[in-house]
Amino acid sequence: MAAAPGPGPVVTGELEQVTDALCYHGEGPVWSPTWGGLRWVDLLAGDVLTLRPDGSVDRMHVGDVAAFVRPRTTGGWVVATERGLARADEPDGIPTPWFDLWDDPSVRMNEGGVDGEGRLWAGTMGYDRVPGSALLYRVDATGHVTTLLPDVTISNGIDLSPDGRLAYYDDTPTGRTDVFTVIDGELTERRPFVTHDVGHPDGLTVDSAGNVWVALNGAGRVRCHSPEGEMLAEVVLPVRLTTACTFGGDDLRDLYVTTSRENLDDPEPQAGAVFRVRVAVPGLPVRAFAG
Numbered sequence: 001m002a003a004a005p006g007p008g009p010v011v012t013g014e015l016e017q018v019t020d021a022l023c024y025h026g027e028g029p030v031w032s033p034t035w036g037g038l039r040w041v042d043l044l045a046g047d048v049l050t051l052r053p054d055g056s057v058d059r060m061h062v063g064d065v066a067a068f069v070r071p072r073t074t075g076g077w078v079v080a081t082e083r084g085l086a087r088a089d090e091p092d093g094i095p096t097p098w099f100d101l102w103d104d105p106s107v108r109m110n111e112g113g114v115d116g117e118g119r120l121w122a123g124t125m126g127y128d129r130v131p132g133s134a135l136l137y138r139v140d141a142t143g144h145v146t147t148l149l150p151d152v153t154i155s156n157g158i159d160l161s162p163d164g165r166l167a168y169y170d171d172t173p174t175g176r177t178d179v180f181t182v183i184d185g186e187l188t189e190r191r192p193f194v195t196h197d198v199g200h201p202d203g204l205t206v207d208s209a210g211n212v213w214v215a216l217n218g219a220g221r222v223r224c225h226s227p228e229g230e231m232l233a234e235v236v237l238p239v240r241l242t243t244a245c246t247f248g249g250d251d252l253r254d255l256y257v258t259t260s261r262e263n264l265d266d267p268e269p270q271a272g273a274v275f276r277v278r279v280a281v282p283g284l285p286v287r288a289f290a291g
Contacts (some may be wrong), residue, residue: 006208011233011255018256019057021272023050026258028068028111028203029274031248032161032286034075038248040258040274041066041079047080048235050092051274055214062086062095062175067109071288073118078289080109085139087291100135101145110134111203111244116164117185118221118290121148123155131173138185141291150187157204157214157244161227162284168193168212177201177214177225196228203244207281208252215242215257222257223281233279239265247283255279 001135023042024156038051042059046066050058065082072078076089094112095251106126113121119140130184136149136158141242147156149169156170160182167180167187169217175195180187193212206212210227241260248254254276261271 003197004025008247011235011277012253012280015235015237015277016236016264016272017050017270018055018171018276019253019274021261021270022057022059023258023260023272025243025260025262026272026274027243027260029244029246029248029256029258030069030071030286031246031252032071032077032288034157034288035077038246038274039069039077040244040256041069043067045047046081046263052286060068060094061136065108068112070112070114070120072288073288073290077186078120078291080112082108084109085122090266101139101144101175107133107195110154111158113158115167115185116160116182116287117174118288119185119290120291121156121158123152125152125154127152136169139291141289143291156202159204159206159212160287161206161210162208168206170202170214172200172202172217173209177204179211194231195223196223202242203258205244205246207247207279207283211281213255215245217243217260221256235277237275239273241271241273244284247279252282253279255283261270 024045027042027043028050047061063081065078069079085098086095088095101268110125123135124134132151134152138146154172158169179193180188199216202215202217213224222235239259245257257275
């Protein structure tokens with residue numbers, strides 16, 4: 001674990017393993033006080049996991065796929081299933097299907113998020129990863145669906161700058177994290193933010209100083225970049241398949257990282273665990289879905 005010199009955030013603690021290697025493909029960590037802390041998915045198992053204060057983990061099966069979760073402004077939560085969305089009315093309630101966004105079995109949900117207006121971002125990918133076969137959708141509180149980005153291959157991490165004027169986004173096969181200007185909820189003026197020299201950009205999160213933390217799948221690391229794209233810090237993990245990251249803890253200074261063992265040829269005993277490290281700059285509170 002190392003931090004690059006210069007201004008900006010630094011990693012202030014030692015990396016620790018928070019859970020056993022519970023997941024085949026851990027993804028999408030989210031910290032929300034409404035459900036008591038950290039929640040994430042074992043994506044291809046269709047399970048949602050919740051870390052309890054005593055260190056135990058609850059697992060809930062929601063379908064063939066559980067792609068990402070977010071709290072709802074009403075106090076419940078929403079989960080992206082294989083081709084649709086399901087909602088629960090209570091923080092630990094069992095979600096019930098809301099609706100499907102498409103019927104093509106070759107495409108599934110992947111990563112998602114929530115915009116500054118409380119609308120859900122829902123990204124997809126093809127099981128065969130055919131270039132251009134995926135989309136990024138926006139779903140409003142009434143269930144109205146808009147296509148924000150066509151011609152995507154693996155729609156991954158997406159998050160906003162603290163002022164909501166910029167959106168950072170990973171379409172993994174591009175090898176880049178891109179940035180958009182957000183105008184009236186639309187993603188405009190797409191341009192490269194960082195071209196990564198290791199791994200594959202997967203999940204990402206933005207901290208309260210506007211720095212962008214990107215999980216680099218295959219490289220076993222998470223890197224932090226300033227708003228200008230300069231690399232400020234790097235967290236190296238003992239497993240290769242780092243999938244996503246988020247901030248949590250009472251002060252939002254715990255960086256949580258999910259990992260995977262999907263299709264690993266060589267066994268890694270810690271692959272599929274969740275890791276945590278302390279950082280100097282806190283994250284931003286999670287944005288809840290208004291639907």
